[in-house]
Amino acid sequence: MEWKVNRSGDKPLYQQIAEFIEQKIAYGEFPPGSLLPSERKLAELLNVNRMTIVHVYEELQASGLIERKQGSGTYVSTHKWGIRPSVYTNWKKYVEGGSFLPTYPLIRRIREEAKRMENGFDLASGELSTDLFPVQALQSAFTQQTIPCDLGYEHPQGHLALRETVANHVMTYHKINTTSSSVLITSGAQQALYLITQCLLSPGDAVAIESPSYYYSLPLFQSAGLRIFGLQVDADGINPDDILALHRKHRIRMIFVNPTYQNPTGTVLADIRRQKMLEISAELGIPIVEDEPFSLLSFEDQKHDPIKSFDQSGNVLYIGSLSKVIASGLRIGWLIGPQSVINRLADARQQMDFGLSVFPQLLANQFLQSADYPDHLQYLRKQLMDRRNLIMSALREILHGKIEFTTPKGGLHLWCKINQEVDDQKLVEEGIKNKILFMPGSVFGAPNGYVRFTYARLRQKSIMEAISRFAEALSRV
Amino acid sequence: MEWKVNRSGDKPLYQQIAEFIEQKIAYGEFPPGSLLPSERKLAELLNVNRMTIVHVYEELQASGLIERKQGSGTYVSTHKWGIRPSVYTNWKKYVEGGSFLPTYPLIRRIREEAKRMENGFDLASGELSTDLFPVQALQSAFTQQTIPCDLGYEHPQGHLALRETVANHVMTYHKINTTSSSVLITSGAQQALYLITQCLLSPGDAVAIESPSYYYSLPLFQSAGLRIFGLQVDADGINPDDILALHRKHRIRMIFVNPTYQNPTGTVLADIRRQKMLEISAELGIPIVEDEPFSLLSFEDQKHDPIKSFDQSGNVLYIGSLSKVIASGLRIGWLIGPQSVINRLADARQQMDFGLSVFPQLLANQFLQSADYPDHLQYLRKQLMDRRNLIMSALREILHGKIEFTTPKGGLHLWCKINQEVDDQKLVEEGIKNKILFMPGSVFGAPNGYVRFTYARLRQKSIMEAISRFAEALSRV
Ligand SMILES: Cc1ncc(COP(=O)(O)O)c(C=O)c1O
Numbered sequence: 027m028e029w030k031v032n033r034s035g036d037k038p039l040y041q042q043i044a045e046f047i048e049q050k051i052a053y054g055e056f057p058p059g060s061l062l063p064s065e066r067k068l069a070e071l072l073n074v075n076r077m078t079i080v081h082v083y084e085e086l087q088a089s090g091l092i093e094r095k096q097g098s099g100t101y102v103s104t105h106k107w108g109i110r111p112s113v114y115t116n117w118k119k120y121v122e123g124g125s126f127l128p129t130y131p132l133i134r135r136i137r138e139e140a141k142r143m144e145n146g147f148d149l150a151s152g153e154l155s156t157d158l159f160p161v162q163a164l165q166s167a168f169t170q171q172t173i174p175c176d177l178g179y180e181h182p183q184g185h186l187a188l189r190e191t192v193a194n195h196v197m198t199y200h201k202i203n204t205t206s207s208s209v210l211i212t213s214g215a216q217q218a219l220y221l222i223t224q225c226l227l228s229p230g231d232a233v234a235i236e237s238p239s240y241y242y243s244l245p246l247f248q249s250a251g252l253r254i255f256g257l258q259v260d261a262d263g264i265n266p267d268d269i270l271a272l273h274r275k276h277r278i279r280m281i282f283v284n285p286t287y288q289n290p291t292g293t294v295l296a297d298i299r300r301q302k303m304l305e306i307s308a309e310l311g312i313p314i315v316e317d318e319p320f321s322l323l324s325f326e327d328q329k330h331d332p333i334k335s336f337d338q339s340g341n342v343l344y345i346g347s348l349s350k351v352i353a354s355g356l357r358i359g360w361l362i363g364p365q366s367v368i369n370r371l372a373d374a375r376q377q378m379d380f381g382l383s384v385f386p387q388l389l390a391n392q393f394l395q396s397a398d399y400p401d402h403l404q405y406l407r408k409q410l411m412d413r414r415n416l417i418m419s420a421l422r423e424i425l426h427g428k429i430e431f432t433t434p435k436g437g438l439h440l441w442c443k444i445n446q447e448v449d450d451q452k453l454v455e456e457g458i459k460n461k462i463l464f465m466p467g468s469v470f471g472a473p474n475g476y477v478r479f480t481y482a483r484l485r486q487k488s489i490m491e492a493i494s495r496f497a498e499a500l501s502r503v
Numbered sequence: 504m505e506w507k508v509n510r511s512g513d514k515p516l517y518q519q520i521a522e523f524i525e526q527k528i529a530y531g532e533f534p535p536g537s538l539l540p541s542e543r544k545l546a547e548l549l550n551v552n553r554m555t556i557v558h559v560y561e562e563l564q565a566s567g568l569i570e571r572k573q574g575s576g577t578y579v580s581t582h583k584w585g586i587r588p589s590v591y592t593n594w595k596k597y598v599e600g601g602s603f604l605p606t607y608p609l610i611r612r613i614r615e616e617a618k619r620m621e622n623g624f625d626l627a628s629g630e631l632s633t634d635l636f637p638v639q640a641l642q643s644a645f646t647q648q649t650i651p652c653d654l655g656y657e658h659p660q661g662h663l664a665l666r667e668t669v670a671n672h673v674m675t676y677h678k679i680n681t682t683s684s685s686v687l688i689t690s691g692a693q694q695a696l697y698l699i700t701q702c703l704l705s706p707g708d709a710v711a712i713e714s715p716s717y718y719y720s721l722p723l724f725q726s727a728g729l730r731i732f733g734l735q736v737d738a739d740g741i742n743p744d745d746i747l748a749l750h751r752k753h754r755i756r757m758i759f760v761n762p763t764y765q766n767p768t769g770t771v772l773a774d775i776r777r778q779k780m781l782e783i784s785a786e787l788g789i790p791i792v793e794d795e796p797f798s799l800l801s802f803e804d805q806k807h808d809p810i811k812s813f814d815q816s817g818n819v820l821y822i823g824s825l826s827k828v829i830a831s832g833l834r835i836g837w838l839i840g841p842q843s844v845i846n847r848l849a850d851a852r853q854q855m856d857f858g859l860s861v862f863p864q865l866l867a868n869q870f871l872q873s874a875d876y877p878d879h880l881q882y883l884r885k886q887l888m889d890r891r892n893l894i895m896s897a898l899r900e901i902l903h904g905k906i907e908f909t910t911p912k913g914g915l916h917l918w919c920k921i922n923q924e925v926d927d928q929k930l931v932e933e934g935i936k937n938k939i940l941f942m943p944g945s946v947f948g949a950p951n952g953y954v955r956f957t958y959a960r961l962r963q964k965s966i967m968e969a970i971s972r973f974a975e976a977l978s979r980v
């Protein structure tokens with residue numbers, strides 16, 4: 027909750043809270059008939075004593091604004107505004123309808139804690155810490171930017187200059203040949219994935235994804251009515267032959283992979299497997315979606331060319347993003363693929379949001395072309411590698427023998443197996459009590475007993491402490 | 504097409520074009536088996552002689568890169584990369600699948616012409632002309648902006664400071680009481696509409712919209728599986744009693760209206776009808792979506808308070824946008840409604856695109872709070888009123904007796920009835936030949952014989968010429 031009580035004012039807390047709720051009711055933000063939080067929950071949210079809330083609800087009930095129903099909770103009164111009780115909108119029914127599915131409760135719980143927790147240790151959020159964003163360089167790109175005079179709706183595929191820069195960027199860094207007309211600028215990799223599920227697949231279609239995978243955490247696929255099947259990930263990524271087997275059983279329509287420094291396992295799909303995957307894909311006529319937000323974050327000399335770089339038949343839709351290399355708040359990503367696909371997705375996107383704002387596109391374009399960009403990348407890799415090293419030594423020191431992991435050669439995540447039986451949900455709750463957040467493996471479709479630690483979001487100095495707190499939580503379940 | 508032939512170089516045109524297509528094929532942008540444009544179409548797109556393209560296709564066929572199938576067209580060869588012909592992805596099947604429907608062909612045609620036409624007259628695009636965007640003021644807001652240091656994923660509802668500014672803005676300008684926690688920042692009004700259809704409604708649900716209406720131009724509603732029913736618009740907007748009648752027949756689940764300077768008719772929903780609508784909505788428990796992108800663009804002294812301003816029960820979801828008052832390329836809009844609805848939509852939006860970029864939000868926040876904003880609004884209103892006056896005199900002068908319209912009191916659009924039988928599609932094509940673009944009424948669900956002229960996108964000096972060209976086109980059908 028954004029609103030906070032004022033502890034230094036004259037007005038008693040219960041009165042401040044009662045007035046706040048009264049205002050919400052008057053503004054229609056808590057409509058008639060809507061359920062209010064329980065006393066305990068509200069006390070927790072506002073960080074006040076439970077008795078204060080008891081007092082608040084008594085006041086509001088006395089003034090006729092709320093009603094308490096035995097055993098079912100506290101509701102905004104439906105009689106308050108006049109003599110005749112109206113029907114009012116039953117928002118609950120609307121909110122629970124709709125084809126688009128909500129985020130899984132466990133993920134929501136962790137995200138909300140990550141926003142709320144003060145002085146907590148966040149090994150859960152899959153993004154960079156504030157000191158790793160190139161704020162200085164972006165500020166200077168910002169200040170130098172000349173605003174174009176046509177600020178009308180953009181080209182459906184995104185700002186042309188940025189598309190050209192992206193075409194150069196993927197050539198330079200990933201050996202991908204393309205031209206601006208085959209690039210769609212998206213609101214991160216996320217929007218690219220969303221557009222694909224909405225526009226190229228139909229309810230009932232079977233798709234193959236890595237197991238475990240980031241995609242399991244997205245109700246996106248279920249919302250689109252897709253049936254998802256897992257391809258087991260080993261130390262070298264998925265095994266392409268498994269695609270054949272899956273296809274025989276389920277007629278797979280599309281394959282989603284995150285080959286480099288995979289989320290959550292950190293593994294790299296071996297080069298020969300990449301080649302093999304493309305062959306199988308071409309033979310069966312099943313397109314590949316190659317999602318690569320982490321591939322520039324490497325700690326090794328070896329380069330891993332994307333599948334797209336040796337795809338000459340347009341079987342691969344390639345997704346890139348600046349979220350993990352510049353800033354997730356920039357919301358710039360891209361999709362590269364056959365012209366007909368790009369046109370179709372661009373058209374649909376127009377209807378969903380009328381395209382991206384021109385401003386982050388200008389900024390991304392400026393920054394990608396500046397000399398600051400390669401310097402920043404180098405700095406970022408070094409910092410992330412240091413943190414990876416730190417978290418590995420912390421784990422070895424503090425949890426020796428109790429967990430197992432392999433060293434990620436790039437990216438943001440470390441994937442751990444816990445050598446004891448644990449209940450994921452309980453472990454998360456113990457963690458929250460101990461102010462340590464992480465992602466349980468079940469979120470990614472793994473069995474109980476795995477966790478994903480993101481070492482990128484925490485400052486170096488906090489990593490040791492974070493792992494001790496995790497160890498403590500683990501010892502309690 | 505973005506690529507253009509180089510007419511001043513040494514290389515013959517046919518060779519340039521052949522190499523361009525070869526490159527597209529090599530990059531997988533035109534995948535094996537995909538259909539290439541006809542000779543005539545490609546000649547038109549590249550603005551070259553048809554014989555040049557005949558030559559190009561002969562060359563490509565000789566080299567085995569393309570195949571011509573009698574009567575069905577020119578395709579990229581499926582044998583080109585090896586000995587064994589692979590299956591390859593049948594992208595056509597994918598692109599034509601997917602639950603999300605494409606834009607209507609006629610609208611697409613007009614939009615493409617608007618992008619391509621040089622020295623054309625655009626009375627079709629529903630947005631401001633480049634001289635009306637406050638580029639100077641935005642530039643200074645841009646330059647002064649200090650970038651925050653946390654550039655991670657934003658709050659699901661959008662940047663807090665902007666939500667607070669929006670809450671103040673709607674109080675100041677529209678007498679709407681709200682707080683930042685009930686505001687969702689969206690990518691324009693468009694995304695707000697999209698989220699509502701995806702998250703609060705289910706396939707089969709019946710919704711009521713104005714007839715004619717902007718919403719008829721959006722396959723959005725059909726994509727969500729909704730059944731849409733029209734409420735006839737007269738000089739004072741829709742008649743609230745019609746809602747009762749519709750509801751009895753179809754059990755309406757939601758009502759979408761654009762009450763002020765409606766797109767396309769320019770009408771204003773009368774104040775007593777607003778009141779009545781809210782009463783009916785509360786009685787039947789049907790929520791109202793009030794979409795108000797134009798309400799600040801008034802040419803009259805009278806103010807029209809939104810329905811939301813007298814809604815104390817949370818029956819109204821209010822949508823605002825900066826597209827028509829600042830710049831559509833900014834992509835900032837908002838939705839205000841009950842907390843539970845805002846939370847649900849914010850959660851879904853996270854999955855679709857992970858939220859808006861922080862940069863346009865910072866910029867919008869800065870500009871809305873600056874002294875430049877009210878000055879800009881005043882200037883904009885004056886300019887738009889001048890253009891409205893100009894287009895009305897041009898129509899009266901040039902098309903006297905042949906068309907009818909009522910004076911819009913604000914907004915961007917003038918709605919005309921043509922006093923003769925016309926075929927919308929033919930009129931559009933005649934217009935395109937004559938370099939004049941407008942929106943035929945059928946796009947908005949009106950019968951043949953209506954057109955919408957947007958007077959905001961053309962400079963003053965071009966309006967007279969535009970209307971003569973329209974008159975010419977009209978005389979030819
Ligand atoms: C594999 C993968 N794909 C896509 C995304 C979405 O990122 P964004 O939309 O910020 O680019 C993420 C984010 O964690 C990811 O891990």
Ligand SMILES: Cc1ncc(COP(=O)(O)O)c(C=O)c1O
Pocket residue numbers: 379380629690691692693694717761766794796823824825826827831835836
């Ligand atoms: C009535 C109405 N609603 C919504 C929109 C979408 O505008 P935006 O998403 O740019 O705010 C428009 C655009 O013309 C409109 O006329």
